[in-house]
Amino acid sequence: MNPKKQQIINAAHHLFIKKGYNASSIQDILDEAGISKGTFYNYFTSKSECLIALMESIAEDIRAARISIAFGESPSDLELFAKQLAIRICMNHEKNLFSLYESIFYSQDEELKVFGKSQYILELQWLSSRIVDLFGEQARPYALENAAIANGALQQLMHVWRFGTEQQLPLDELTAYIVHRMKQSVEIQLKDGKRFLSDGLLAQHQQLPTLSDSARQLQAFIEQAENADIKQLLTFLADELTAEQPRNAVLDSVLTSLGKNTESEAELQILLEQVWRQIK
């Protein structure tokens, strides 16, 4: 990321937290970042584009944090899932960004709306796939619905907590509770088969990529890798994935090292998470 662009995003971030998005004028951002108008419009065509860049960078942080705590653990670990849920809340809370996410959703700005929608769908799809990790393939028909409901429950319980008390939200307790309810719900649904949403509603059934698919995708990243250590790790990963009998324990440790590295781009992280799922 261009450092000037990053500087603007940081300033915007700071301001949006302090005064909110709507209340921050572009002039405020210029002052905060100590740049002139021309520079701003050199990198962004509008305030909303700047917001999108900010939110994208935060989404990447969340993804990285979720992945970095996952490697070395089992994808079907309920506690891990609860922690991953907490990460989003925690990061957004810490950065006071709920306001942004929610105000975007129904914004009048078409570009923002589309962006918000895509972020939302990504989150639900991530949740859904994790639910399948947790409860097995049989839970797939109920995954999207439970993802949506868990999302709603999280949001609402947080609202009510915020309105009802000054106390600090007990986040781990909340996410554990959400996971507990989700488990109950899925178990009941596996018995009675009742649901409202069909699982294929948001996307045509995306078929699971194979290990060699992942290895092939890795090649692209190996070529453009700048850091030699990372290149080495990625190359090892790609080789090992195509081996007769991939040594999962070694793969896991390599993934963990790579996951801790926050430099890597979003696409690579997503690919690494895919590999993590595959080898479990």
Add this chain to the structure above:
Amino acid sequence: MNPKKQQIINAAHHLFIKKGYNASSIQDILDEAGISKGTFYNYFTSKSECLIALMESIAEDIRAARISIAFGESPSDLELFAKQLAIRICMNHEKNLFSLYESIFYSQDEELKVFGKSQYILELQWLSSRIVDLFGEQARPYALENAAIANGALQQLMHVWRFGTEQQLPLDELTAYIVHRMKQSVEIQLKDGKRFLSDGLLAQHQQLPTLSDSARQLQAFIEQAENADIKQLLTFLADELTAEQPRNAVLDSVLTSLGKNTESEAELQILLEQVWRQIK
């Protein structure tokens, strides 16, 4: 309501649906309503105050509709509750007002935010009290939590539906499903006692008013009643409530007549609903 004020609200309503709140300028409202700027500022000090007036009038419509389908039915009827849930969705949807409600929530406008919060709390309190109606006093500790979660589930399932398909939302199916899940949840909680929110979080335990409380409150409305028929019905109601043995069937039918009358003010409607609960 002053007809000019109503005319402005109607114009704003129309515009907000067509173009959204933020995208509608005050000038647009003036043009739509065919009035001049001075008149607008005679009734409202800002656009957001106009929005609040609009939303208040819609909230009143929702309340009235919910009450009018309730009289004559049992408060513990799950299907009635599902229908009452559908009313809010339906009215907002029809009027395309979800955008408004949700954008208000995190608006930068302090006045709007406070209003949105109070509306939200009112809705949760209504839901909570209905949950107690449905599942008995024993469900009270879990009422607020289930109200919040049902609210979140409704919202999220609607979002996903909207994003995933062009088809018309099967509203009755959705509300029935929400009620079904709520029933399961409450039943489980009555056994295992698990919950996240305490029921008293939003308000100190409000003690139930007695029939004679209601009768006393009715007096005020009787005095200011303009329509003779309504005055007659209210007077009968107040007398009957203080009788040794109120004839519930008659009360119910009188309530039904009064409930159908949409002229009555919000406070009266709330009082009537309270009476309806008391006599069941």
Add this chain to the structure above:
DNA sequence: ACATATTTTATACTCATAGTATAATTTTTA
């Protein structure tokens, strides 16, 4: 019917902010 009070209109004004344009200056790069 008339005088008075009120509501409404038309218009012009201030102020804040988004976004454009451009020439001058600074920094980077080759």
Add this chain to the structure above:
DNA sequence: TAAAAATTATACTATGAGTATAAAATATGT
């Protein structure tokens, strides 16, 4: 060190919120 790119300062246009006010229209009480 010269050319290219980025940055700045500044001025400009346009839009929209909100205020002010005098004139016109309407309502109200007697």
